[in-house]
Amino acid sequence: xxxxxxxxxxxxxxxxxxxxxxxxxxxxxxxxxxxxxxxxxxxxxxxxxxxxxxxxxxxxxxxxxxxxxxxxxxxxxxxxxxxxxxxxxxxxxxxxxxxxxxxxxxxxxxxxxxxxxxxxxxxxxxxxxxxxxxxxxxxxxxxxxxxxxxxxxxxxxxxxxxxxxxxxxxxxxxxxxxxxxxxxxxxxxxxxxxxxxxxxxxxxxxxxxxxxxxxxxxxxxxxxxxxxxxxxxxxxxxx
Amino acid sequence: xxxxxxxxxxxxxxxxxxxxxxxxxxxxxxxxxxxxxxxxxxxxxxxxxxxxxxxxxxxxxxxxxxxxxxxxxxxxxxxxxxxxxxxxxxxxxxxxxxxxxxxxxxxxxxxxxxxxxxxxxxxxxxxxxxxxxxxxxxxxxxxxxxxxxxxxxxxxxxxxxxxxxxxxxxxxxxxxxxxxxxxxxxxxxxxxxxxxxxxxxxxxxxxxxxxxxxxxxxxxxxxxxxxxxxxxxxxxxxx
DNA sequence: CAGTGGTCTAGACCACCAT
DNA sequence: TGGTGGTCTAGACCACTGA
Numbered sequence: 001x002x003x004x005x006x007x008x009x010x011x012x013x014x015x016x017x018x019x020x021x022x023x024x025x026x027x028x029x030x031x032x033x034x035x036x037x038x039x040x041x042x043x044x045x046x047x048x049x050x051x052x053x054x055x056x057x058x059x060x061x062x063x064x065x066x067x068x069x070x071x072x073x074x075x076x077x078x079x080x081x082x083x084x085x086x087x088x089x090x091x092x093x094x095x096x097x098x099x100x101x102x103x104x105x106x107x108x109x110x111x112x113x114x115x116x117x118x119x120x121x122x123x124x125x126x127x128x129x130x131x132x133x134x135x136x137x138x139x140x141x142x143x144x145x146x147x148x149x150x151x152x153x154x155x156x157x158x159x160x161x162x163x164x165x166x167x168x169x170x171x172x173x174x175x176x177x178x179x180x181x182x183x184x185x186x187x188x189x190x191x192x193x194x195x196x197x198x199x200x201x202x203x204x205x206x207x208x209x210x211x212x213x214x215x216x217x218x219x220x221x222x223x224x225x226x227x228x229x230x231x232x233x234x235x236x237x238x239x
Numbered sequence: 240x241x242x243x244x245x246x247x248x249x250x251x252x253x254x255x256x257x258x259x260x261x262x263x264x265x266x267x268x269x270x271x272x273x274x275x276x277x278x279x280x281x282x283x284x285x286x287x288x289x290x291x292x293x294x295x296x297x298x299x300x301x302x303x304x305x306x307x308x309x310x311x312x313x314x315x316x317x318x319x320x321x322x323x324x325x326x327x328x329x330x331x332x333x334x335x336x337x338x339x340x341x342x343x344x345x346x347x348x349x350x351x352x353x354x355x356x357x358x359x360x361x362x363x364x365x366x367x368x369x370x371x372x373x374x375x376x377x378x379x380x381x382x383x384x385x386x387x388x389x390x391x392x393x394x395x396x397x398x399x400x401x402x403x404x405x406x407x408x409x410x411x412x413x414x415x416x417x418x419x420x421x422x423x424x425x426x427x428x429x430x431x432x433x434x435x436x437x438x439x440x441x442x443x444x445x446x447x448x449x450x451x452x453x454x455x456x457x458x459x460x461x462x463x464x465x466x467x468x469x470x471x472x473x474x475x476x477x478x
Numbered sequence: 479c480a481g482t483g484g485t486c487t488a489g490a491c492c493a494c495c496a497t
Numbered sequence: 498t499g500g501t502g503g504t505c506t507a508g509a510c511c512a513c514t515g516a
Contacts, residue, residue: 002485023450028501039487044502052291057411057450060502061495065450172296176469180419180439180462198437198462200419211262211296211304223419223437230415230469241504267482278506283483299483300514 007036007046015055015066022068026056029064054231091130097152098125098189102144113141113216114205120144124155127189130225134191137220146214170209177203178228181220190222200226246275246285254294254305264302265295293470321367321377330369336391337364337428341383352380352455353444359383363394366428369464373430376459385453409448416442417467420459429461439465 014020026032029047033040047064050056056064103123105115115121121141128136140159142150146169154162163169181201183192192199199220206215253259265271268286272279286303289295295303321334342362344354354360360380367375379398381389385408393401402408420440422431431438438459445454 004485030501039489041488042486045485047502054412054414057446057448058502059449059495060493061500063501067446067450171473173293173470173472175293176471178417178465178467178469180437180465195436197434198419207296207306209296210298211306226417226419228417228467230417231412232415233412234410243504269482279483280507281505284504286483297483298514299512300481302482 003036003038004042004045004049007032007038007043008049011046011050012053012055015050020066022066025063025065052233093131094129095156096127096129096134097155098127100124100150100152100155103141105141109141112203114213115141115143115216122147122150124150125186125189126155133222133225134189135222135225137187137190139218139220141216143214146208146212169214172207172209172211174204174206179203180223187220190220192222193224196223198223242275242277243281243284243288246271246277246282247288250285250289251292251294254289259305261305264304267302291472321375332370333368334395335366335368335373336394337366339363339389339391339394342380344380348380351442353452354380354382354455361386361389363389364425364428365394372461372464373428374461374464376426376429378457378459380455382453385447385451408453411446411448411450413443413445418442419462426459429459431461432463435462437462 011020011026020026026047027035029040029043032043032047036043047056047058050064051058054067057067058064101123103109103121105113105117105119105121107117109115110117121143124140124142126138126140127134128138130136147163147167160171164171179201180198183197183199187199200223202217202219202221204215204217204219205213206217207213250259250265259265265286266274268279268282271282271286275282286295286297289303290297293306296306297303340362342348342360344352344356344358344360346356348354349356360382363379363381365377365379366373367377369375386402386406399410403410418440419437422436422438426438439462441456441458441460443454443456443458444452445456446452
């Protein structure tokens with residue numbers, strides 16, 4: 001474990017546990033550098049991640065203040081898998097695999113997915129149940145090139161855990177787009193309300209550490225169950 | 240201008256102009272440090288911002304690759320004001336101020352806004368028209384403590400420009416929440432479709448560089464005009 | 479093996495804040 | 498004025514990539 005990551009996690013843990021109270025100041029960078037016996041630059045790296053993740057705000061000439069955050073404002077934005085969210089929030093949730101098959105990218109699929117025509121993909125549809133209600137429909141395309149084997153078991157349990165821990169692939173970043181769509185026939189796999197006419201569509205292209213796209217997902221959410229949190233900084237460290 | 244910011248902007252500009260092509264590599268950190276006559280650490284700071292903003296992906300042992308991005312995927316997530324978006328996208332858009340008055344935070348308002356009971360705020364409602372259609376309803380609360388004067392002029396033109404350039408306040412970060420709501424009577428200030436039953440609600444709490452909240456906004460968007468892009472990294476530089 | 483990015487150091491100077 | 502965070506340097510060593 002890198003030393004600045006260790007420091008990040010210790011401070012994060014202390015904030016979450018309330019040992020560093022909201023609106024109070026962290027020890028100064030010089031104090032932390034003595035305390036952890038590392039250089040000031042290493043402390044600054046740890047603090048930079050705390051800033052990026054919305055734990056602290058640095059104030060020049062004063063110090064680093066702990067930000068008051070709402071409960072459970074964890075990375076609902078960002079790139080976090082469904083199972084990670086589920087565990088973080090303690091949902092009572094299950095996944096049902098509707099279909100799983102190999103397919104070849106057609107010109108129409110290429111357009112929306114970002115994959116090239118002719119590439120071989122796993123094509124799968126899953127339903128997420130929360131408290132017994134079918135509320136999310138997940139439609140995935142995964143490149144066979146990167147994920148040669150894929151079972152219902154992988155899809156029911158954590159797909160990202162399988163990809164990262166078993167296949168040792170490094171998931172790096174994603175582009176997401178949220179829109180409100182009209183219902184399609186396929187959406188009736190979900191437990192919709194009688195008068196529902198809209199559904200939330202979250203489309204993602206997910207990339208590995210070598211900048212190659214390996215996944216395209218469309219996640220369709222029942223409107224009244226949908227919630228998206230974002231922590232945004234103005235001019236992310238630049239301008 | 241800080242030297243790493245200058246480098247950031249020069250490289251960003253070169254990427255946007257196509258002088259650095261997607262899927263090609265930037266010069267190495269050592270080359271850039273010679274080229275710009277700065278230390279490698281300074282180059283690395285500039286590159287870190289390019290990574291955070293989704294322009295490049297660093298690959299250890301190989302270099303920094305330029306990411307292929309869709310057109311116009313600018314910070315629609317993040318903390319960008321309506322007028323900045325409008326300018327970036329070239330919308331034909333106007334703003335109409337429905338109301339502007341001072342108010343005192345009540346217990347109910349405190350709950351949703353995050354402000355304390357008894358604080359004095361500007362309370363304003365605006366309508367955003369795009370191509371002549373009234374599609375967004377903006378409801379704002381702004382602390383009088385930080386913004387003593389506020390005119391219709393400020394609200395029609397860029398509020399953030401007024402706050403940053405004229406009042407010299409540093410806007411730092413925001414917490415946002417996106418949900419799909421049922422229509423309220425107030426929403427009929429917009430040009431809704433006959434069968435619309437939902438609206439997209441984006442609620443934001445906006446904070447200054449000293450970590451003090453100065454604004455609460457609810458932005459209500461006609462569903463078929465709503466679009467939200469996000470660029471997300473897994474484990475933002477930490478784990 | 480040489481070249482790349484990743485981590486870490488020790489020190490310098492600056493801008494800002496409080497006293 | 499002393500302490501804070503912000504910028505920048507020069508150098509070191511490591512882990513990884515590709516030839």
